[in-house]
Amino acid sequence: MARFVFLASLSFLVSSAAAQVADTTYLREVRVYGLPVTTYSTGSKIEQIKTGEEVVTLSDKLINETSFYLKTYGNNQLSTIAIRGTTASQTAVLWNGMNINSPTLGQTDFSLIPLFLFDEVSLRYGTASSLYGSDAIGGSILIGQRAAKFAKGFSGTFYQQVGSFGKFNTGIKAEYGNERWDFRTKLYHSFLENDFPYESPAVGYSKTQNHASVTNYGFDQQVHFKISETQQLSAEGMYTYNFREIQPAVTNDQANETLRDRHVRLSLNYQNDSRIGVLSATAGYIFSNQEYADDNVSTVLSKQLTTLVSVDKSINVKSNLRYGVSFSNYSGSSENYASTVSENRYDGFVSLGYALHPFWLVNLNIRQSFYDNHYSPFAPTVGTEVHVLHADKNKLVFRAQAARGFRVPTLNDRYWVPGGNPGVTPEDAFHIEGGANWTRTINSWTYTMDGSLYQSWVDDMIVWLPEENVWSPTNLQQVDIHGLEVNAKAALTQGKYQYKLNLIYSYCRSVNKEGQNDLHKQLAYVPIHSGRASATMLWNRLEFNMRLNVTSIRYTTLDNERSQALDPYALLDASLTKQFRIQRVSLQLQAEAFNLFNIYYENLKNHAMPGRHYAISISVNFNNNKQTP
Numbered sequence: 001m002a003r004f005v006f007l008a009s010l011s012f013l014v015s016s017a018a019a020q021v022a023d024t025t026y027l028r029e030v031r032v033y034g035l036p037v038t039t040y041s042t043g044s045k046i047e048q049i050k051t052g053e054e055v056v057t058l059s060d061k062l063i064n065e066t067s068f069y070l071k072t073y074g075n076n077q078l079s080t081i082a083i084r085g086t087t088a089s090q091t092a093v094l095w096n097g098m099n100i101n102s103p104t105l106g107q108t109d110f111s112l113i114p115l116f117l118f119d120e121v122s123l124r125y126g127t128a129s130s131l132y133g134s135d136a137i138g139g140s141i142l143i144g145q146r147a148a149k150f151a152k153g154f155s156g157t158f159y160q161q162v163g164s165f166g167k168f169n170t171g172i173k174a175e176y177g178n179e180r181w182d183f184r185t186k187l188y189h190s191f192l193e194n195d196f197p198y199e200s201p202a203v204g205y206s207k208t209q210n211h212a213s214v215t216n217y218g219f220d221q222q223v224h225f226k227i228s229e230t231q232q233l234s235a236e237g238m239y240t241y242n243f244r245e246i247q248p249a250v251t252n253d254q255a256n257e258t259l260r261d262r263h264v265r266l267s268l269n270y271q272n273d274s275r276i277g278v279l280s281a282t283a284g285y286i287f288s289n290q291e292y293a294d295d296n297v298s299t300v301l302s303k304q305l306t307t308l309v310s311v312d313k314s315i316n317v318k319s320n321l322r323y324g325v326s327f328s329n330y331s332g333s334s335e336n337y338a339s340t341v342s343e344n345r346y347d348g349f350v351s352l353g354y355a356l357h358p359f360w361l362v363n364l365n366i367r368q369s370f371y372d373n374h375y376s377p378f379a380p381t382v383g384t385e386v387h388v389l390h391a392d393k394n395k396l397v398f399r400a401q402a403a404r405g406f407r408v409p410t411l412n413d414r415y416w417v418p419g420g421n422p423g424v425t426p427e428d429a430f431h432i433e434g435g436a437n438w439t440r441t442i443n444s445w446t447y448t449m450d451g452s453l454y455q456s457w458v459d460d461m462i463v464w465l466p467e468e469n470v471w472s473p474t475n476l477q478q479v480d481i482h483g484l485e486v487n488a489k490a491a492l493t494q495g496k497y498q499y500k501l502n503l504i505y506s507y508c509r510s511v512n513k514e515g516q517n518d519l520h521k522q523l524a525y526v527p528i529h530s531g532r533a534s535a536t537m538l539w540n541r542l543e544f545n546m547r548l549n550v551t552s553i554r555y556t557t558l559d560n561e562r563s564q565a566l567d568p569y570a571l572l573d574a575s576l577t578k579q580f581r582i583q584r585v586s587l588q589l590q591a592e593a594f595n596l597f598n599i600y601y602e603n604l605k606n607h608a609m610p611g612r613h614y615a616i617s618i619s620v621n622f623n624n625n626k627q628t629p
Contacts, residue, residue, distance in 0.1 A: 039312070040131060040322060040351040041124060042363040043383025043401035045435055045452050045485070049121040053159050053588075053619045055169035055188050058121065058143070059110035064547060064573075066123065067485060067506035067532065068139075069554075070110060071525045072603045074247030075165075075610050076192050076214045078259075079111040084125065084454060085481040085510025085526050086138030087461075090407055090427070094132055094142045096236065096267045098284045098306045101135055103330040106410035112242050112261055116159070116171045116188045117220040119146040125485075126454060127405035127431035129379040130365035133326075133347055134408040137429045137458065145236065148182035148224035149175075153625035163592075163615030166193025166213070177625070182224040190216040196610040198600060200250040209608060211255040212247035216240070230273040238265040249606040260291040277313030277321070282306075302332040302411075310349075322351040332411045341415045345371045345408070359387035369408070377406040377428045393441040398434075405429040409473070413462055419472040424462055427475075431456045448489040456481040478514035479523065483507050498538040505531045518558040525604075527552045541579040548572050556605045569601035588619040 049061060059079035062068050071088070072079045080088035089106040092099055101108050115121070124132075124140040132140045159171040171188040194212035199205065218240035225233045240263045248255035264287040272279040286304040291297055310324030326349075331342040349367040356362060362384045369376035381403040389396035407427040414422045433454035440447045461477035485506050492499040508530075510523040522528065529552035536545045549571045556564050573594045580587040591614070598611040 039320060040353055040363050040365055041128070041383070042353060042361045042385050043399045043433075044128070045125040045399075045433075045450070047123045047125075049123065051115050051119055051121060053116070053157050053171070053173075053621070054617065055114065055116045055159055055161060055171040055190055057111050058113040058115050058141075061115055061121070062110065063549070065532070067504050067530050068123075069525070069527050069530060069551065070603070072111070072607075072609070074212055074604070074607045075194055075196070075209075076111055077212070077244065077247050077607075078109050080107055081110060081141075082526055083139035084456070084483060085479075085508040085523065086456075086458070087523075089410070090135060090137035090429075090458075092128070092132045092134070092136035092140040094140065095265060096144050096269065096284060097282055097308050098267070098286070098304070098328075099133060099135065100265070100286060100304075102288065102410075103302050103304060104300055104332045104334065104411045106135065106407070106412075109261075112216075112240065112263070113143065114188055114190070114216060114218060114240060116173075117186050117218060117238060117240075118143045120144050125452070126401065126433050127403040127429055127456065128381065129369075129405035130349065130367045130381040130403060131351070133367065133369055134345075134376065134406060134426075137405040137407060137427070137431075137456070145184075145222060148177070148226070148232070148234070149625065150177055150179055150182055150224070150226055151625040152178050153623075155623040155625050156621070158620045159617065160619075161615055161617035164613035165196045165610065166191065167615060168192075169617075175625075177224075180226050182222075184220075184222040184224075186220040188216070188218060190214070194247070194610075196608075196613065198250070198608040198611060200600065200602075200606070200608055202606055203250050207250070209247065209610075210253075211245045214242070214244040216242045232271045234267075234269045234271075236265075236267045239263070247607060250608050251606060257292070257294045260293075262289040263287070277311040280308075280310050280312070280324075282308045284308075298335055300332070300334045302330070304331075305329045318355045320351075320353040322349075324349060330411065332415075336417050337411075337415050338417055341411055343372045343411070345369060359390055361385045369406070371408050372414075374425075376408055376426050377404060379404050379406060389438075395437075395439045397437045399436070400432075400434040402432045403430075405431060407462075409462060413473045419464075419467075419470045421473050424473050425460055425475055427458060427462060428460050429456055429458045444493050446489075446491045448487075450485075450487040452485045454481075454483060454485075476514070477512055479510060480513045481508070481510045483509060496539055498536075500534075500536040500538075502534045502536075503531070504533070505529075512558065518560075521558055521560045522555055524556055524558060525554050527554050541581075543575075543577040543579075545575045545577070546572065547574070564605070566602050566605065569599055570597075571599060571601070572596045584622060584624050586621045586623075588617075588621075590617045590619075592616070 059070055063070055069082045070079050081091050083091050093101055093108040122142045128136040128140050155175045157173040161169040169190045173186045175184045192214045194209055196209050197206060220238045222236045227233060242261040244259055246257040246259055267282060267284040269282045284306045288302045290300045306328040308326040310322060312322045314320055326347045328345045331340060333340040347367060347369045351365040353363040365381040367379045383401040385397055385399045387397050409424045413424050414420050433452055435452035437450045458479040460475035461479055462473050463476045464471045464473050488503045490501045510526045512519055512521055531550045533548040552568045554566045575590060575592040577590045593614050595612050601609050
């Protein structure tokens, strides 16, 4: 409690001093609405993902556009992430500022996040527990909605896609507003029969995938009200439903397992740009219901209630300050819990950004978290950026960061019967990284190069091990992670023609340094090498794109047995897109081909992925909004 009092006192003293300083120019723009990603992330690598209008899962988008590795349990099946060699539980996923990782499992299934219902996705690489709390060890993914326009008029979108193996995706968006109100409604439905042919080496002959169909649908409703020029109230409600036949292993012809997921997410946010700064208060509620069925039905329920209050203040032309507190109550029930379990978590945090020079920025973030009468590791972050070149056509930025992160044990870790261990402690991580970003424009060419080197040490990693025939979690492993990332882009404009090239490469060594066995081995399902490459040509609203996805060998066992490893693969996709515009209506037609070389590959041992397949789609947008002055 002493640390919490210290944080609260520090926040009060600095804010009191700030109130006596006249507001001037912000060091960096504070996002009043939307995702507060970059303001206090100096020294970090951050990317924005284009959401578009297509009905697609966040899993598919991340696979296609990032170097992240997602372990998918089949086509459109369970999908978990590994960022920079960490585990699926070491990535924080935030919606409207709230961590939506399952309180029972401690991770997110990215195949259950429909990108159609969101406007913004931001990726924050590296440890960021000082900003986002528990789980933010390997990276953080922030999803949310764009700021309200408060424009008179109506806009709408209709999307329809059909494709191989029974794919049928539909999406509808509508927005209406005026100077004070903004209403948005989004609905989607997705179905996939998943009856693709394959020939697995484990079987030796051609088969057709059975028992793997997937159905998803859901909606999102937003209401934004401008109380005044400095105040806004926003409410959002989201419901998603997913039913899937669990795709069996290629050697299993008698599967009958199914999984049904229902999620309700509600949030209410108040913003006030006042003399003390930008006050933001958020209340949220998340409910999850998962039913697993084979011969019997097993149900897991979880609930989360979160409140978050923060103040973002421009102290003067050189410095910004953010401080706040949050409270979350997590509860869960399962046949494997003795009763319904519940816990409270409290967080206090302070962030300070400062310009040592107009081209040299630094920031300090600190957070203290408490859970179930325990302290989490104190989480500070120090970051810096130096703008060495800052001409319009020649920019060079160096960045560096050092951070400490943590992951609180899940409800399953502590309360599972049999085997739960109430004494298991949080995972503790230390992370350093450095990088550079260079942008150069020469005549009609624009070049961008971004590179990062990183090193992480994760102590007290939680591992489930058998003890007297009962699996139980313990703080056993120590993992050493290091790697590099390179992203190179080139763009050429010649009259009506545009050409774009993009190359992403990632090298990662994630090695077990301490434990019972298999020391100095690569962690399971973490590729050492991975890469993405794309080439795009645009002419007269016509776009042709080719995309290459390369993934190296992945070991499936901690002893790195080669005979049990997944083979490397390279997948080539192509798309052709044509856009039309008739007054206020825009129309987009797209044809896509995936896995052109019909490669057989797996992301989970003995679980097939589809070969060559196709999809066509149409998107119609209508907009008669008139932006208010």
